[in-house]
Amino acid sequence: MEIEITPEKPRIPMLIRVLAVSMSLYQLFTGLFQLTAMNQRVTHVTFALVLIFLYYGFDQKKKQQISWHGYLLAAVALGLGAYVLCTWFTKVGACGMAPPWYELALGTIFLLLCIEASRRTLGWVFPIIAVTSMIYARFGEMLPGILAHKNYAFERIVGNMFITTDGVFGMLAGISATYIFLFILFGSMLRAAGGGEFFINISFALFGHVRGGPAKIAVVASSLFGMLSGSGTANVAGTGQITIPLMKRSGYKPHFAGAVEAVSSAGGLLMPPIMGSAVFIIMEVLGVGYLTIMKAAGLSAILYYTGLFLMIDIEAQKMGMRGLPKEELPSVRKTFKEGWYFIIPIFVLIFFLMYSKVSVTRAAFWATISIPLCSLLAGKERRMTLPKILEGLESGALTALPVIAILSLGGVVLGMITLTGLGLMMSSLLIKMSGGNLLILLFLTMIASIILGMGVPPVAAYIVLAILVVPALIKMGVYPMAAHLFVFYFSTVAGITPPMAPDAFVAAGIAEAPMMRTAVTACRLAIVIFIIPFMFVYNNALLLIGSPVQIIQVCVTSFLGVLAIACAVQNYLGGKLPVLLRLALLVIGLLLIDPGWKSDLIGIPVLALIFAVRIPNTLRRFTIGLFSSKPAV
Numbered sequence: 001m002e003i004e005i006t007p008e009k010p011r012i013p014m015l016i017r018v019l020a021v022s023m024s025l026y027q028l029f030t031g032l033f034q035l036t037a038m039n040q041r042v043t044h045v046t047f048a049l050v051l052i053f054l055y056y057g058f059d060q061k062k063k064q065q066i067s068w069h070g071y072l073l074a075a076v077a078l079g080l081g082a083y084v085l086c087t088w089f090t091k092v093g094a095c096g097m098a099p100p101w102y103e104l105a106l107g108t109i110f111l112l113l114c115i116e117a118s119r120r121t122l123g124w125v126f127p128i129i130a131v132t133s134m135i136y137a138r139f140g141e142m143l144p145g146i147l148a149h150k151n152y153a154f155e156r157i158v159g160n161m162f163i164t165t166d167g168v169f170g171m172l173a174g175i176s177a178t179y180i181f182l183f184i185l186f187g188s189m190l191r192a193a194g195g196g197e198f199f200i201n202i203s204f205a206l207f208g209h210v211r212g213g214p215a216k217i218a219v220v221a222s223s224l225f226g227m228l229s230g231s232g233t234a235n236v237a238g239t240g241q242i243t244i245p246l247m248k249r250s251g252y253k254p255h256f257a258g259a260v261e262a263v264s265s266a267g268g269l270l271m272p273p274i275m276g277s278a279v280f281i282i283m284e285v286l287g288v289g290y291l292t293i294m295k296a297a298g299l300s301a302i303l304y305y306t307g308l309f310l311m312i313d314i315e316a317q318k319m320g321m322r323g324l325p326k327e328e329l330p331s332v333r334k335t336f337k338e339g340w341y342f343i344i345p346i347f348v349l350i351f352f353l354m355y356s357k358v359s360v361t362r363a364a365f366w367a368t369i370s371i372p373l374c375s376l377l378a379g380k381e382r383r384m385t386l387p388k389i390l391e392g393l394e395s396g397a398l399t400a401l402p403v404i405a406i407l408s409l410g411g412v413v414l415g416m417i418t419l420t421g422l423g424l425m426m427s428s429l430l431i432k433m434s435g436g437n438l439l440i441l442l443f444l445t446m447i448a449s450i451i452l453g454m455g456v457p458p459v460a461a462y463i464v465l466a467i468l469v470v471p472a473l474i475k476m477g478v479y480p481m482a483a484h485l486f487v488f489y490f491s492t493v494a495g496i497t498p499p500m501a502p503d504a505f506v507a508a509g510i511a512e513a514p515m516m517r518t519a520v521t522a523c524r525l526a527i528v529i530f531i532i533p534f535m536f537v538y539n540n541a542l543l544l545i546g547s548p549v550q551i552i553q554v555c556v557t558s559f560l561g562v563l564a565i566a567c568a569v570q571n572y573l574g575g576k577l578p579v580l581l582r583l584a585l586l587v588i589g590l591l592l593i594d595p596g597w598k599s600d601l602i603g604i605p606v607l608a609l610i611f612a613v614r615i616p617n618t619l620r621r622f623t624i625g626l627f628s629s630k631p632a633v
Contacts, residue, residue, distance in 0.1 A: 011064045012394075016054050020397035021390055023047040027181045027397075031365030038088050041169040044177035046081025047397075048404035049117050050074045055398060056120040073113065080110045084163055091163050099159045107162030111412065114168055118409045121402040126456045129464065130409045133416035140420055146429055149420045160419060161412050170411035171284060172463065176404050179280040182364035184403065185396035189371045190345060192392030193384045198339035200239060201330045208329040212316025214250045215260045218243035219308055222264030223271050236265045236506045244511045251319055258511035259521035262496045262504040263308055266526070269458060269492050271301045277403050278462040278491070282484045283360070285466065290360045291353050296481050296543040299555065300489070300532050303562050303593075307528035310566035318572050338382065341374040403459060410463040417467050427472035438476050442534060445469050446490050453494025454501070461491035479540050486533045493529055496522040527569050528562055531593060541595035554595040557604070561592030564607055573614050585610065 026047065030040055053073040054066050083106065099107065119127045137157050140149040161167030165174075190196070203221035207213050222239050240261040247257035269275060272294035279293055348370045352363035371392075375384035384392075417423050434441035448469060453461040465487045473483035495503035501519035508518035523530075536542035541554040567573045568585035577585070584606070591603035 012398075013054070013064070013066055015066065016051065016398075017390075017394050019047070019051055019054070020394040023051065023397040024185055024393035027177070027185065028365060028368065030177070031182050031361050031368075034361070037174055038165065038169060039085065040177050041165075041173045042081055042084050042088070044181070045168060045173055045404065045408050046077060046085075048401055048408070049077035049081070049113055051397065052117040052120055052401050052405060053077060053113075055401065058120070073116070076109065077113050080106055080113070084110075084169075088163050099155065099162070103162070104155055104158055107158040110168065111158065111161055114405075114409050114412065118405040121405045122456065122460070126406060126409060126460050129456075130412050133413045133422075136422070137416045137420050146425050147422075149422075149425075152419060157416070157419075160415055166411075166418070167415040168408050168411050170415060172281065172407040172411045172414060173404075175280045175284050176277075176400075176407040178361055179283075179364070180277045180403055180407070181396075181400050182361060182368060183280075184277075184400045185393070186345070186349070186364055186368045186371075188396035188399055189368055189389075189392035190342065192388050192395060193342070193371050193375050194339070194382065195342040195345075195371075198335070198342045200242065201335045201339070202332075205330045205332040205335045208324045209326050212250075212252075212312050213324050214243060214246035215252060215257070215312040215316070216309060218247065218257075218261050219264045219305060219312065222261060223268050223305055236261055236503050236510070239265065240507055240510045244507065246324070248511065250324065252315070254511040254513035255508070255517045255521050256315065258507035258513045258518040259496075259504065259525055260308070260312060261510075262501075262507040262518070262522045263526045264305075265507075266492055266495050266503050267301065267304050267308070267529075270297060270304060270489065270529075272298050277407075277459040278488050280360075281459070281463065281466065282481075282488065286480055286484065288481070289353075290363075293481075294353075296545070297485060299542060299544055299558070300485075300529075300536065303532060303558055304526070304529045306559060307562045307566055308525055310563055311525050311570055314566060314570040314572050318570070338378070341377045344374045344377075345370045402457070406457060406460045406463070410460065413464060414467055423467050423471055426468040427475055430469060430472040431475060436476075438478070438537075439534075441472060441476055442486070442537060445473065445487065446533075449487050449490035450494045450497050453491040454497065454499070458488070458491040458494070461494065462488050465491065473537075478537050479543075479545075481543060482537045482540060485543070486537055489529060489533045493526060496526060498523070524569055527565060531565070531590065535593050535595070539595040542593075550595070553597075553600070557592045557595070557600045560604065560607060561589040561594075563589075564592065564603075565589035573610075581610065581614075 026043065034040075035043075051074075053070045055062055057067065058069065115127045115130060118130070134157055136143075137152045138154060139151060140147070141151045142148075163169075165171075200217075200221045203217045207216040207220055210216060218239065221243060222236075240258075244257045244261050247260060248254055252260070275293070275297065279290070279297075282288075283290055283293055345367050349363055349367035352358050352366055353360065356363075358366075372384040372389055375382065430441060430444060434444060445465070449461060449465055452464060466484060470480075470483045470487055473486065474480055478486075495501065496519060498504075498516060498519040501515075501522070504519035504522045505515045507522075508515040511518065532542065539554075540546065541550045542558065544551050546554075564585045567577070568582050568589060571577050571582055573581075573585070588603045588607050588610075591599040592607070
């Protein structure tokens, strides 16, 4: 049996398809031949605005026919983009001067187009944030206390946001045009070639027969598919249609099946080598290489999925579950034989990043180009034909549109916060609210990240918080990489956190389960990722920073800590746990995840004693049972 992902595709007008393919080809060209920053950013944003107004309707729905106002707004966006391309160089010497009246009008229209594009793709939340930031810049003097500032004229606001590198065409648009689009295109091309089906089939072949197999399939498949999709919600919709019914069929309750899929999908954004779009912003802000971020995030991502894997296995033990019959699963040998070449493009990406030391942009270019070339190894029936290549190019551009809309309007938010000095004021205010206590500040940051992440995609939440909150963490002595990852992680898990929990609600809809119960269960399964960010803030060894001995120690003890927490949260270790023993396991888990010899010397012996006393064959049950189709004895 082979699993195929065949979502229903809407009919897309030919004009949109041609423009989308053209945009992807243009971006591939810029991946090989770097253009002047302003030229690249303006063309990138203009392409996106034109496509958004043609592709999305006024009510945020993708259209089968283009409306008259779609044509009108696209034409206006194209004309304004062409104007900026033709005039920006002459404006360099006029920096700081008030724009003429006609440019003020054009800039106002362009900002309104960016706001509308963001609303059409993402809803009202982020446009409201952007408009509020501009109102704050104009009337900030009316606010009390530390939030007050000198008012800025409307002309100054529009002038800063339009034909400059401080607003719409600022750093965030540059990151989108340079890095993010090519990585989205890489994932789209790999999916168009059949890579999504291959990774899901591999997950089924490797784990379908083991205890609690369908849920473990969801973990592996969603982590792999999530790296390609770049969206937790899209990941749930793509793989959940397959994995959730299988989990229900094997005996998992609907709300648990939905929660497993939601947590697995959210983690795809945290898993190297292809992580969420926010990673490229972190890279640019900190001035570090992509490889550095991959290394720092690697252990946390592995611990996240290890914890989820153990939770699922313990649930299977409690229910006495078996795996799926092998005759219902794809053959490992056949699946690898037919799709092994899909792994090559990922290795190409890693090779260029790690060994050739080329730029991230160039690495993404060659990895994307390698996909159709590698498909030639598949044989005549499976190789990537021209229609498939065009499908990948088209899908890449259309998938990137919401991200480009976020980052373009995010440039306005960033510009306003920089102009008014709100970032520095907010940092001082947060430190004052926390009373100089780092733990309280971290807790406030977590709450802010989750609340904001509930209403906007993770990259949008990260942008705002990286400007307003991260500086406060760094002032309190937090290592900059840890501060940025702390905000990024909690912005990501907002997708499974009540009361909004979009990822969990989509999964609940597929599972036909109560939405809030699914979201609460998802939080319980993802408990590790709510703990680890606090730990790596206090000890950077979890970011793989330190001596080889420290790193080996933290890897071993962290895995033991995750095991203890999984048993405590699931209330099972060879049977239901007494309350005091459950609390003891939770404390031991925290001690072991916290890198340090003192906590390890307490945690390891006590954990070993609990396991030895509780059930003598615990180790056998966890090691053999994880990879066996037998139910718990």
